[in-house]
Amino acid sequence: MYAQMIKSTGQGVKSLDEMEPQERAFQERIDAGGKIEPKDWMPDGYRKNLIRQIGQHAHSEIVGQLPEGNWITRAPTLERKAILLAKVQDEAGHGLYLYCAAETLGVTRDDLTRDLLSGKMKYSSIFNYPTLTWADMGAVGWLVDGAAIMNQVPLQRTSYGPYARAMVRICKEESFHQRQGFDIMMKMAKGTDAQRKMAQDALNRFWGPALMMFGPSDAESVHSAQSMAWKIKMNSNDELRQKFVDQTAPQAEYLGLTIPDETCKLNEETGHYDFAQPDWDEFFDVLKGNGPCNTERLEARNKAWDDGRWVREGLLAHAAKKRSAKMAAE
Amino acid sequence: MSSPESSPYKATEAAEHTETRKTEWPLWEIFIRGQHGLSHRHVGSLHAADAEMAIKNARDVYTRRNEGVSIWAVEASAIAASSPEEKGALYEPANDKVYRHPTFFDIPDEVGAM
Numbered sequence A: 001m002y003a004q005m006i007k008s009t010g011q012g013v014k015s016l017d018e019m020e021p022q023e024r025a026f027q028e029r030i031d032a033g034g035k036i037e038p039k040d041w042m043p044d045g046y047r048k049n050l051i052r053q054i055g056q057h058a059h060s061e062i063v064g065q066l067p068e069g070n071w072i073t074r075a076p077t078l079e080r081k082a083i084l085l086a087k088v089q090d091e092a093g094h095g096l097y098l099y100c101a102a103e104t105l106g107v108t109r110d111d112l113t114r115d116l117l118s119g120k121m122k123y124s125s126i127f128n129y130p131t132l133t134w135a136d137m138g139a140v141g142w143l144v145d146g147a148a149i150m151n152q153v154p155l156q157r158t159s160y161g162p163y164a165r166a167m168v169r170i171c172k173e174e175s176f177h178q179r180q181g182f183d184i185m186m187k188m189a190k191g192t193d194a195q196r197k198m199a200q201d202a203l204n205r206f207w208g209p210a211l212m213m214f215g216p217s218d219a220e221s222v223h224s225a226q227s228m229a230w231k232i233k234m235n236s237n238d239e240l241r242q243k244f245v246d247q248t249a250p251q252a253e254y255l256g257l258t259i260p261d262e263t264c265k266l267n268e269e270t271g272h273y274d275f276a277q278p279d280w281d282e283f284f285d286v287l288k289g290n291g292p293c294n295t296e297r298l299e300a301r302n303k304a305w306d307d308g309r310w311v312r313e314g315l316l317a318h319a320a321k322k323r324s325a326k327m328a329a330e
Numbered sequence B: 001m002s003s004p005e006s007s008p009y010k011a012t013e014a015a016e017h018t019e020t021r022k023t024e025w026p027l028w029e030i031f032i033r034g035q036h037g038l039s040h041r042h043v044g045s046l047h048a049a050d051a052e053m054a055i056k057n058a059r060d061v062y063t064r065r066n067e068g069v070s071i072w073a074v075e076a077s078a079i080a081a082s083s084p085e086e087k088g089a090l091y092e093p094a095n096d097k098v099y100r101h102p103t104f105f106d107i108p109d110e111v112g113a114m
Helices: A021-031 A044-063 A065-069 A078-103 A109-117 A135-155 A161-189 A193-212 A222-229 A237-255 A280-290 A294-307 A309-329 B051-062 B084-095
Strands: B027-033 B041-047 B070-075
Touching (some): A065 A135, A078 A109, A078 B051
Antiparallel strands (some): B027 B041, B027 B070
16 A cells, blocks of 8 residues: 555564553553544554554655656646646645654654655555556556555544544545546547557556555564554455455446456456456565666655755745844844 | 654644754644634644745645635644643543533423423
8 A cells, every 4th residue: 555564563462461551541442443642642663653654655645746747747638737736736735744644753754754765764666667658647546546545545544643634634635536547547448549558558557556555465464463453554455455456347347448467357256356466576576676666766856855955944044034033123 | 763752742743853953844733714604723734934834835735625714823832732641630620510511400391492
């Protein structure tokens, strides 16, 4: 998902009996559906895990602007350009909501930024793939935002108050993103032969990486078990991936496009779509930094940070000057 | 990433940063009043060099879809907040005054709506 492979303490989930009173009260509050707020006591592992997860989610929103920003100047019409601009601006907003939530846990914005720029913190693997044609804008909105929604809707009920509130805002806006993507796909799939080919090619390239967004199967993972006990992860990766395929396969059919997986069809017995696992070797390779665009994405973020430095410092100096002029006048 | 402290934080939702770097813009809490005559409501926070910029940024971050007609920006460090540990003592006086709630009083049905 936007946060992939988040590691927890790795010690497995403690039972209520094994906990000290403070931690037991904390866990019972979560079990009862209560919210944890920034100033409440929380286990160190919960705090650290959340910083990693929310931080990675925020970084994904920010880096996610790059593959789409790539097409703003080349959008086919003025209307499409305005829509894409609004969408990319939303992604920046989503990143900011999430950084705010992470900051309530005691980490600074600059710390998080620095860890992104140094490669210490990750962002979603999906943004290391290139957007080669205009149809990719359709595929990204339809598939990538569609996959993100699967994960973000349940996270609105997550146990950490500021994270849940950020998710509520994000989900309200995310549906526009997916629909504008599907709208592009409809236009192209029902267009000329060349347009239809382009749409099919985009689906071919993004299908596997979209399935990878949910992360490898975590049925056996102690990290996931802990995150689920803390309600900072609401569903297993396989569960969400299945839901995504069930939702997306009929949509592809409506578009008259073919999912690049011969085994992908409705299983009458289970009522769910069967599908093949994506190439997990590729996934781990992309996480390691060897995807098609890892270097380019990090370079772009580093350049933006370095080039913006004089602006950040200049505005701060200007604010200080204005403040002292005002104090002198009083 | 700096290792986060586990101590309770001083003021707002935003944690107090132990080392404020010169390059980091201060944090502002943003309050927005919606269209329908409601009071300002906390929507989140953002970084800005000064108040003017905080309001401009709040416009872009929190009102992209006509969410509000008025913005307040308050520097996070200027907010005083109660702490969760005080919850008991702070709200206890309200607990034993059940007569403050209208349902405390039984009004006979024949009296009608009151």
